[in-house]
Amino acid sequence: MPIVPSNYNPPFLFKNGHFSTIYAGILRKIDGFKQKRERIDLPDGDFLDLDWSFSHQKTTKLTILLHGLEGNAQRPYITGSAKQLNTHNIDACAVNFRGCSGEVNRLYSSYHSGATEDLAAVIEHILSLKKYEEIYLKGFSLGGNLILKYLGEDRSISPNIKMAVTVSVPCNLYNSLKALLTPKNKLYSNRFKKHLIAKLKLKQNVFPDLLSDSDLKKIITLKDFDDIYTSRAHGFVDALDYYAKCSCLQFLPNIQIPTLIINAKNDSFLGPECYPYAAAEQNPNLYLEVPKYGGHVGFYGKNNVTYSERRAVAFFSHDKS
Incomplete structure (x- = not known):
C-alpha cells in the first residue's frame, strides 16, 4: 500500500x-x-x-x-x-x-x-x-x-x-534500543531504567533465588536489564535474541x-x-x-x-x- x-x-x-x-x-x-x-x-x-x-x-x-x-x-x-x-x-x-x-x-x-x-x-x-x-x-x-x-x-x-x-x-527493537542509549535520550532511558529496577527489586523479594544483588548491580543500561531479566525470565538466550525474535x-x-x-x-x-x-x-x-x-x-x-x-x-x- x-x-x-x-x-x-x-x-x-x-x-x-x-x-x-x-x-x-x-x-x-x-x-x-x-x-x-x-x-x-x-x-x-x-x-x-x-x-x-x-x-x-x-x-x-x-x-x-x-x-x-x-x-x-x-x-x-x-x-x-x-x-x-x-x-x-x-x-x-x-x-x-x-x-x-x-x-x-x-x-x-x-x-x-x-x-x-x-x-x-x-x-x-x-x-x-x-x-x-x-x-x-x-x-x-x-x-x-x-x-x-x-x-x-x-x-x-x-x-x-x-x-x-x-x-x-x-x-x-535493537535499532530502537540503540537510539534510546544515545546521549540525547539519556533522560528517558534513565527514567525507564529507574522504574524497571524498582519493580525488579520487588520481584527479588518474592524470588530471591532467581535474582541476586550482584545481578541488580550489573544493570547499567536498558540492554543490561534485558540481558539479566527480560531474556532469562521469558526463555530467550540473551537480549539480542529477545530483540531478534520479538521485533x-x-x-x-x-x-x-x-x-x-x-x-x-x-x-x-x-x-x-x-x-x-x-x-x-x-x-x-x-x-x-x-x-x-x-x-x-x-x-x-x-x-x-x-x-x-x-x-x-x-x-x-x-x-x-
Whole structure:
C-alpha cells in the first residue's frame, strides 16, 4: 500500500519532538473520565487487570488499548484515546500488562514486547462475552509492537478483529534500543531504567533465588536489564535474541487486516529501521504514516484530543487517508 501522506502540523512549540514527548507523558491531563476494572486469570496462573470505559450508547464496537514500556491504563495517551473512542460510540478495554496495574504480578516473568499470548488471552476473554461484533486494536510503542507481531504471527485471527492502529512503534527493537542509549535520550532511558529496577527489586523479594544483588548491580543500561531479566525470565538466550525474535518488523508482511502505523520523523526513540516503508509498500493491508512532527507518543492536538486519537477514530470508520 502506498505510504499515507500526513497533514499533521502542530503549533510551533510542539514541533519540537522532545517537548511534544514530555508534554504528552507528564503534563497532559484527561478530566471527566471513569474506568471500571476487571481482573482476569491467565492460563499460567498469573492475572491481568483490564480497565473498561463505555460509550453512552449501546454499541457492539470495542477497541483494545495497549500501553507502552512501564505505562499503564491510566496514562493520558490511554485515557485520552479511550475517551475519544467512547465519544464516537466505541467501548474501550485498556489492558494493564503484568505488573503494571499497581500490584506485583504472581510469577517471576512479567511482560515484554513480544508477549502476544497475553493479548490472545484478552481477546479470547472478550469474545467469550459475546457482546462485540467489531473489535479494533490500538497500541503505543511497546504495545504497538506487540499488536503488529500478534497480527503477523502464524495464528488464526478472529473475524471479529477488524482493524488496528499503532503509534510510535519500535518496529526493530535493537535499532530502537540503540537510539534510546544515545546521549540525547539519556533522560528517558534513565527514567525507564529507574522504574524497571524498582519493580525488579520487588520481584527479588518474592524470588530471591532467581535474582541476586550482584545481578541488580550489573544493570547499567536498558540492554543490561534485558540481558539479566527480560531474556532469562521469558526463555530467550540473551537480549539480542529477545530483540531478534520479538521485533514486529519481520511479521509485517503477514498482516491481513487493515493496519495503520503512525511513526513521527522526529521521534528520538526510533532508529531508521523502525520506519517500515518497504513492508507498507508491499502489503496492501499495511498503512504507514510518517508525520514530520509528533515526538514519541506525542501528537498534540486542539481541545486536548491528539492527532493520533483523531486518526484512529477516522481509520476505524474506514477513512484510510
